[in-house]
Amino acid sequence: MADPLTVIGYSDLEGIYDEPDSIARLGSFLLARRDDDTLLVGAGDNTALGVASTVSHNKPGVELPTRPGRAIAAPFYRAVEPDVETFGNHDLDHGPADARDLVREFPTGWTCGNLHTDDGLFGADAGVRPTRTFETGVGRVGVFGVTTTQLPAITPNASSLRVTNPVDAARTAAADLRERVDYVIGVSHCGRDDPAVAAAADADLVVGGHLHERCAGIHDGTLLVRTGGSGVVEATTGGKYAFHDSIRTAPDRSLLDTYTRVREALELDTVVAHVDEPVVRDRETLTTGESRLVNFVADAYRAATDADVGVMHASSLRTGPPLAGDVSAGDVIAVSPFGNRLTTLSVSGTALRKALAVACPAAENDRWLLSVSGASVVWDDTTGAFERIRIDGDPLDAEDEYTVAVQEYFVVTETMPTLTEGAVQSYHGLQYDHLVAHAANGGLGIGIEDRIVRPKQ
Structure with missing residues (x-):
C-alpha cells in the first residue's frame, strides 16, 4: 500500500491579514511543513477580507507594500505558494474582473469546476481549471474544487455568474481523476453542502469551507475536515487529522513587516x-x-x-x-x-x-x-x-x-x-x-x- 499523502488545509482566513503577528506565524508554520509528501490547499475566502482590504479598496492613493483590496493577501501567497485554491464567495466581492486579476497574480493553482460565465468555466482564460494534478513523493495527486451555490445571491458584484450543482461536479471530477492519479483530494467551499460533496465524490479527503464551524468526519468513506476559519488542519489520506489553532511558531519577519506597514499606512491603529x-x-x-x-x-x-x-x-x-x-x-x-x-x-x-x-x-x-x-x-x-x-x-x-x-x-x-x-x-x-x-x-x-x-x- 502506498504511503499516505499529507494535506494541510485552511479556509476563510478572511480578516487574518489585519493581524500582522497572526498572518506571519501562519506563514512560518506552513513553510516549515512543506515537503514532497505534503500538499497545501485552500478551500476559499482566503484572499483578504477585513479592515485593511476594505479600507484600502475605498481609499485610493495610499502607498502600500502591495496592491489594495483583496490583493493585500498577495505577500502571503507569494511567501507560502499554496498548491491549490478554490473560490469562496468573498473572493468575488469586487467582481469577476478583480477575481481574474487575483488568479493571474497569486502563485497558486486555482481550481473550481462549477463556477461559470455565459462563455464557460469562470476564469479559464486566466488559468482556472476544473481539476489540478501534482507529482508528490508518495504518488500522483488529483485535486478538484467546487464552490457554494449561494455565491451569486450573496455576492452582488458576481450575480452574473452561474453556479452548477457542486455535488454533481465533485462526483464527475473525482471519477475522472480516479482513472489517472493515486490520490483524489477535494476543496469545497460549500458549507452545509460539504458533507454531501464528500459523500458523492470518490475522494480520499475533502477540505471544506464557507461555514465557520469546525468539523471532521467520514462521509460514505471520504474524510471531510473543515477548520471553520480558525487555524489550519493537517490530515492524511490514511484518515488521521489534527487541527492547529494556536500557532506558536516564530513569525516570518518579512510577512510581519509587510502587514505592519499596511496597518500603519491605513492608520488603523488610531x-x-x-x-x-x-x-x-x-x-x-x-x-x-x-x-x-x-x-x-x-x-x-x-x-x-x-x-x-x-x-x-x-x-x-x-x-x-x-x-x-x-x-x-x-x-x-x-x-x-x-x-x-x-x-x-x-x-x-x-x-x-x-x-x-x-x-x-x-x-x-x-x-x-x-x-x-x-x-x-x-x-x-x-x-x-x-x-x-x-x-x-x-x-x-x-x-x-x-x-x-x-x-x-x-x-x-x-x-x-x-x-x-x-x-x-x-x-x-x-x-x-x-x-x-x-x-x-x-x-x-x-x-x-x-x-x-x-x-x-
Whole structure:
C-alpha cells in the first residue's frame, strides 16, 4: 500500500491579514511543513477580507507594500505558494474582473469546476481549471474544487455568474481523476453542502469551507475536515487529522513587516474611543438576542441618517475579541468590515414587519440576527411571530410609512426581500465610517435596553 499523502488545509482566513503577528506565524508554520509528501490547499475566502482590504479598496492613493483590496493577501501567497485554491464567495466581492486579476497574480493553482460565465468555466482564460494534478513523493495527486451555490445571491458584484450543482461536479471530477492519479483530494467551499460533496465524490479527503464551524468526519468513506476559519488542519489520506489553532511558531519577519506597514499606512491603529466595560463579540452573544454590540451598530445607522429605525442583520457582524480599553478605528471597522453604503429607505409598516421577521429564529435557523434602534420588539419563540413591535414607543402601524437605515447589502440582495432598491431615499457614504464616528461620539457606552424581548424562549 502506498504511503499516505499529507494535506494541510485552511479556509476563510478572511480578516487574518489585519493581524500582522497572526498572518506571519501562519506563514512560518506552513513553510516549515512543506515537503514532497505534503500538499497545501485552500478551500476559499482566503484572499483578504477585513479592515485593511476594505479600507484600502475605498481609499485610493495610499502607498502600500502591495496592491489594495483583496490583493493585500498577495505577500502571503507569494511567501507560502499554496498548491491549490478554490473560490469562496468573498473572493468575488469586487467582481469577476478583480477575481481574474487575483488568479493571474497569486502563485497558486486555482481550481473550481462549477463556477461559470455565459462563455464557460469562470476564469479559464486566466488559468482556472476544473481539476489540478501534482507529482508528490508518495504518488500522483488529483485535486478538484467546487464552490457554494449561494455565491451569486450573496455576492452582488458576481450575480452574473452561474453556479452548477457542486455535488454533481465533485462526483464527475473525482471519477475522472480516479482513472489517472493515486490520490483524489477535494476543496469545497460549500458549507452545509460539504458533507454531501464528500459523500458523492470518490475522494480520499475533502477540505471544506464557507461555514465557520469546525468539523471532521467520514462521509460514505471520504474524510471531510473543515477548520471553520480558525487555524489550519493537517490530515492524511490514511484518515488521521489534527487541527492547529494556536500557532506558536516564530513569525516570518518579512510577512510581519509587510502587514505592519499596511496597518500603519491605513492608520488603523488610531484610537477613537475608550471602553471601560468590554463589549463582547462572541457568536453566542451576537446571535441569541439583544447585545451591546448590535445595539451600537443599529444606533450608529440611525444617528447618521435621522431615520425612524436603524436595522442591523447580525449576519454581517464579525466575531472577535471584545472591544475594551483603547479602541482603534480598525477595531471598530472590524465589527462590520464591508464597503457597503449606508442607505435610507421609506417602507410601509407591513414591509418593515416582514423585513424584521427575516432576522428572527425560524425552523431552518434558530439564530437571532435582528438588532434595532428607535424600536422595540417582543418575539414569541413558540409561535415564531411578533407579539408586539413599537416604533419610538408607538405600536407599528401597517399602513404608515417609516424611514429605515440599513447597510446597502441588505437592499441589493434577497436577504430581507421587502427592503428593495425602489424604496431607497438616499445614500450616506460607507457604513463603517459611521460606525467609527459613532464610537468617537461615545456610542460604545451603550447597554441592554430591552429592545429585543423573547419571554417564552
